[in-house]
Amino acid sequence: MSSKRDAVLTLLTTDDKPTTVPEAYLKLHLLSHRLVKPHEINLEGIFASLPNIAWTSDGPIDLDELSEKQLEARREGRWLNVKCIDKFPVMTDYVVPSGVRIAHTARVRLGAYVGEGTTIMHEGFINFNAGTAGTSMIEGRVSAGVFVGEGSDLGGGCSTMGTLSGGGNVVISVGKQCLIGANAGIGIALGDNCTVEAGLYITAGTKVTLLDENNNTVKLIKARELNGQTGLLFRRNSTNGTVECKSNRSAIELNEALHSHN
Ligand SMILES: CC(C)(COP(=O)(O)OP(=O)(O)OC[C@H]1O[C@@H](n2cnc3c(N)ncnc32)[C@H](O)[C@@H]1OP(=O)(O)O)[C@@H](O)C(=O)NCCC(=O)NCCS
Structure with missing residues (x-):
């Protein structure tokens, strides 16, 4: 096939920072x-x-x-x-990975890693050097550097805190089978099987009350001490406004019907 443009051959022999x-x-x-x-x-x-x-x-x-x-x-x-x-083109103008559904292609930048089986709805966004390991439902924002584990669901309009601006320096990741509820957000990493209640934004410094099975207070800690831990449910107590954390009894399962067309 002939081309009117010159081809550019680029070889990387070392993994130095990109300069061209x-x-x-x-x-x-x-x-x-x-x-x-x-x-x-x-x-x-x-x-x-x-x-x-x-x-x-x-x-x-x-x-x-x-x-x-x-x-x-x-x-x-x-x-x-x-x-x-x-500075970054739309990913799908250059690369369309197999087994994905992307409702609004302009919201995924080249350099996103979109795992096989991922669905990204219109509100979803994936930055470069970020993405999903496998099957996931993305209706919120996956900021630069954030990697989301298999089977996790990022609800409508939710936010994962990035490190490119605003002073955040904790690199966030989301484990397997997590649910970040609609309009919720995280400034700490989540381990596997965690749920964040819709509308709750957990920053690293958020004071969190740990509860036992009977909803009794165990202790008060900062969310950063729970960074990357598994099996947690975070919620804001709707009667007193306290941010609470307890064992997550109901880890999520992705809706099969929503994924069957990937
Ligand atoms: C946090 C969440 C997961 C809890 O759901 P759940 O596990 O089904 O819990 P339930 O609603 O059955 O509540 C269990 C108990 O906790 C209580 N509870 C739940 N949320 C509470 C809150 N914020 N403050 C105080 N009590 C609360 C309930 O009243 C209930 O009490 P009971 O045992 O006395 O009846 C859910 O509220 C949520 O935010 N889901 C996110 C959904 C979402 O956004 N999906 C993405 C769509 S795009």
């Missing part, structure tokens, strides 16, 4: 092709090596050429769709 556009794109492709998992490849300083680009229906266009190209398209009676202006 081809190196950065290659590393993002490796993630989205599931050849490496988040955190398995050095992406330090990747923003500095990527220009901000208009990603359009005519392909990537430099921003200083965009208005001219838009006029050109209009003169030809065409419509140039500017899908996003970003």
Whole structure:
């Protein structure tokens, strides 16, 4: 097949931080092709090596050429769709991994690792160097660096705290079979079989009351002490506002019908 464009061959012999556009794109492709998992490849300083680009229906266009190209398209009676202006393209314009459903493709950046069997609904978002290990339902935001275990469900509009801005420095992960409820959020890692009540945002410093089986107070601790622990249910007591944590009796199962079309 002939091409009007020059091909760029990029070889990585060491895993140094990316310093050129081809190196950065290659590393993002490796993630989205599931050849490496988040955190398995050095992406330090990747923003500095990527220009901000208009990603359009005519392909990537430099921003200083965009208005001219838009006029050109209009003169030809065409419509140039500017899908996003970003350093990262939409993943599915370059890589479509097998066995996934993505309702709104612009919400998944190149460099996302989307595991086989993942469904991402319209509210879902996956950043680069982040993603899902396998079957998952994603209706919330998977921030850069966050990796979600098999069988977990991120409810509508929920948030996983990233480390790229705002001072957060704890790298978050979500274990297997977790449920982060709608509009909830986490600033600590969750182990397997954890549930966070809808609407509850747990930050690392949140004071959490540990309860026993009979809802008696055991002690008061900071959420960061529960970082990565398994089998926990977090909720905000609706009568007194206290954030509580107890053993999770009902770990979730993903809805089969929602996944049958992947
Ligand atoms: C936290 C959550 C998982 C608890 O659900 P559950 O395990 O089914 O618990 P139940 O609602 O059966 O409640 C068990 C008991 O705890 C009590 N309880 C539940 N939430 C409570 C709260 N926030 N404060 C005080 N008591 C609470 C119930 O009243 C009930 O008391 P009882 O034993 O006296 O009857 C659920 O409320 C939730 O937030 N689910 C998230 C769903 C979601 O967002 N999905 C994603 C959709 S996009």
